[in-house]
Amino acid sequence: MPAPTALLRRPDQLAEAVSTPLPVDNDDDLLVDVTNIASVGTQSSTQQMEDTEMQVDEEGRPRFAPAKLVDGPHTAETRKVLIPPHRMTPLKASWPKIYPPLVEHLKLQVRMNVKAKAVELRSSKHTTDPGALQKGEDFVKAFSLGFDTDDAIALLRLDELYIETFEIKDVKTLNGEHLGRAIGRIAGKDGKTKFAIENASRTRVVLADQKIHILGGFKNIHIAREAIVSLILGSPPGKVYGNLRKVASRMKDRF
Incomplete structure (x- = not known):
C-alpha cells in the first residue's frame, strides 16, 4: 500500500517549512505584557501574605477579626426549671416581677407549668444573646432556691455572679x-x-x-x-x- 503523498517531503522541503514563519494577522496578539504578569503575581502573593500573617498587639497577643453572623435556619432551644413545692406559692405571687426581665431583656418565651411545677423557657428568632437561655435558667433557679427576686435579677445584668x-x-x-x-x-x-x-x-x-x-x-x-x-x-x-x-x-x- 503506497504511503500518502501529503506526509512525504524531501529534505529541502522540510528545511523550508521550518524556516518559514507562520502568518500572523496582528502582531499585538502575540505580545505578552510582562509588567502585568509581575503585578498580578505580586498582588496575589501580598494578599496571600496578608491572609496568613497574624496581627499581634502591643503585648504580643494575637488579634482575631470578630466572627461574622451567619443567617441560617433557627432552631428553638428549650429549658425546663423544676420548682420545689414550697416555692410554688411565692412563684405565683412574684410572677408579675419574674417574667418581664426574661421576655423584655432576654427576648425569651416563658410559661409557668403549674401541673408539672416547672418554668419552661424557649428561645426564638427574636433572641439576640446566645447565652440568654442559660442566664434565664440561672435566674429562675436562683429564685427557686429561695433568693429574693431583686437579688436574682442581678444574675441577668452582671456576668460575674x-x-x-x-x-x-x-x-x-x-x-x-x-x-x-x-x-x-x-x-x-x-x-x-x-x-x-x-x-x-x-x-x-x-x-x-x-x-x-x-x-x-x-x-x-x-x-x-x-x-x-x-x-x-x-x-x-x-x-x-x-x-x-x-x-x-x-x-x-x-x-
Whole structure:
C-alpha cells in the first residue's frame, strides 16, 4: 500500500517549512505584557501574605477579626426549671416581677407549668444573646432556691455572679441538737449573724435546712463561706464578727 503523498517531503522541503514563519494577522496578539504578569503575581502573593500573617498587639497577643453572623435556619432551644413545692406559692405571687426581665431583656418565651411545677423557657428568632437561655435558667433557679427576686435579677445584668451550694454535713457531720445549734449559730438572733455575713462579704445567703446557698462574686463567696464554716465548726460569733470587720475594712481600702 503506497504511503500518502501529503506526509512525504524531501529534505529541502522540510528545511523550508521550518524556516518559514507562520502568518500572523496582528502582531499585538502575540505580545505578552510582562509588567502585568509581575503585578498580578505580586498582588496575589501580598494578599496571600496578608491572609496568613497574624496581627499581634502591643503585648504580643494575637488579634482575631470578630466572627461574622451567619443567617441560617433557627432552631428553638428549650429549658425546663423544676420548682420545689414550697416555692410554688411565692412563684405565683412574684410572677408579675419574674417574667418581664426574661421576655423584655432576654427576648425569651416563658410559661409557668403549674401541673408539672416547672418554668419552661424557649428561645426564638427574636433572641439576640446566645447565652440568654442559660442566664434565664440561672435566674429562675436562683429564685427557686429561695433568693429574693431583686437579688436574682442581678444574675441577668452582671456576668460575674455565681451561686454556690453546700451542706453542713460537707463541713462536719452533725446530728440532732448539734445540727440545730449549728444552724442557729449561722442565722444568729433574729438573723443578725446572717445579715452581718451578707453585708461584710457583699453576698446573699439562704439557709434552707441543711443546705446553704450563697450568691455573689467569686472572692465574696469565698469570704462568706469561710465565715459560715467557722461557725459550723464551733467558733464563737464574736470571733467571726472580728474577722468579718477586718475583711470588710480591707475590701473598702481595696476599692
